[in-house]
Amino acid sequence: MTRGTLQVVGVGPGDPELMTVRAVRLVQAAKVVAYFCRHDRPGHARTIARAHIAPDAEELRLEYPFTTEISVANPAYHGGMGQFYDECAHNLAQRLDKGQDVVLLCEGDPFLYGSAMYLFDRLKAGFETEVVPGIMAMNGCWTQAHLPITHGDDVLCVLPATLPEEKLTNWLEQADAAVIMKTGRNMPQVKRALEKAGRLSDAVYVERGTQENTRMCALQEQEDSVPYFSLVLLPGRKGVR
Numbered sequence: 512m513t514r515g516t517l518q519v520v521g522v523g524p525g526d527p528e529l530m531t532v533r534a535v536r537l538v539q540a541a542k543v544v545a546y547f548c549r550h551d552r553p554g555h556a557r558t559i560a561r562a563h564i565a566p567d568a569e570e571l572r573l574e575y576p577f578t579t580e581i582s583v584a585n586p587a588y589h590g591g592m593g594q595f596y597d598e599c600a601h602n603l604a605q606r607l608d609k610g611q612d613v614v615l616l617c618e619g620d621p622f623l624y625g626s627a628m629y630l631f632d633r634l635k636a637g638f639e640t641e642v643v644p645g646i647m648a649m650n651g652c653w654t655q656a657h658l659p660i661t662h663g664d665d666v667l668c669v670l671p672a673t674l675p676e677e678k679l680t681n682w683l684e685q686a687d688a689a690v691i692m693k694t695g696r697n698m699p700q701v702k703r704a705l706e707k708a709g710r711l712s713d714a715v716y717v718e719r720g721t722q723e724n725t726r727m728c729a730l731q732e733q734e735d736s737v738p739y740f741s742l743v744l745l746p747g748r749k750g751v752r
Contacts, residue, residue: 515607517638519627521620521645522559525722525740529646530560537643538563541614543606545571545599547626555740556616571606571613573599596626600633607638620645624671624692649690652720653744656727661688665747672697672743676704683708688747698735701743705730715744 518537523529530538538544538560548554554572557564564570576595577588606613617627621642631640649669653660661667668686670679671693683689683704691701705711714730718741730743 513610514638515609515611515613517603517607517631517634517640518612518614518643519617519621519631519640520560520614520643521617521625522556523646524619524648524651524720525555525559526651527559527562529651529721530563531643531645534560534643534645535563537614538616539565541565541568541612543569543571543611543613544616545573545603545613546616547573547575550574554616556618559618560616569606571602573602596629596633600630603630604634604637607634617645618648620647623647623669648720648740648742649692649744652717652742653690653746655720655725656715656717656744658715658744658746660690660744661747663748667747672701676700679704680707683710683745686745689743689745691743691745694737694741694743695739698733698737702730702735705743705745710745713745715746717742717744 520534520537522534541564544564546554546557548557576591603613603615615627615630617625619625621627621631621644631642634640665687668682668689670682670689670691672679672691672695673693679700694701702711705714711731716728716730716733718726718738720740720742722740
C-alpha cells in the first residue's frame, strides 16, 4: 500500500484572508486535518482555517498537556512535551501508514517557532512530506502597524523573550531592527532589556496582530500583563533614502 503524504500547512497569523491559495486548496481537499490546541479551546490554526475544512474530514485534536502551567526552565517541561510530540507523531503515522494524506495546520509559518516542526522532524524520514509556508506573525504585525522594519543593509534580529535578560540586552544593542516574540510573562524583562539598550522609546507593542481584536501602542504605554499572541517590534533606521 502506498503511504500517505504529510502536508504541513502554514495558515498565517490570524486573518483568514491571509491564507495562501495553496494552503486553502490543500485544506479544502483534506480527508484528515490535524491541529494543536488546548484541551478547552478549538485551536488557533483550526479557527483560521475552519471555513475551508470539509464537513466530512476527520479532525485530529492534538491537545497540549500544558501551556503556561510549567516554565520552560523546568526539566519536567521538556520531558512532558517530548512525550507529547512522540504520541502526536504516532497518531499521524497511523493514518499515513494506511495511505491517508494528513494536513497538519500551523498558525504563522511552520518553521518559525511552530509546534508542527517537531512532528515534521519525527516523521520526515519515514513519510513523504510537503511544507506550505505561511505569512508570519511578525510581518503581519509590522505591515498592519504601518511600520517599515528594515531599510538598506539593516540587520534584523528575531529574539525570543525567554532569553536571559543580559543576552537579550546584548542582542538589542547590536541589531538594527528586532522582533521580540514569546513575550507573555517575560514582558518586564523585555522592557528592562530595551531600556538598558537605550531603545525602549522606539519599541512598538502589537497584540493579536491581523485578528479582529488587534491592539497596538508604544511599548512604554503597555502594562506588563500581556496575552500569548503578542510581540514587540523595534524598527531599524527611520530615514528615507
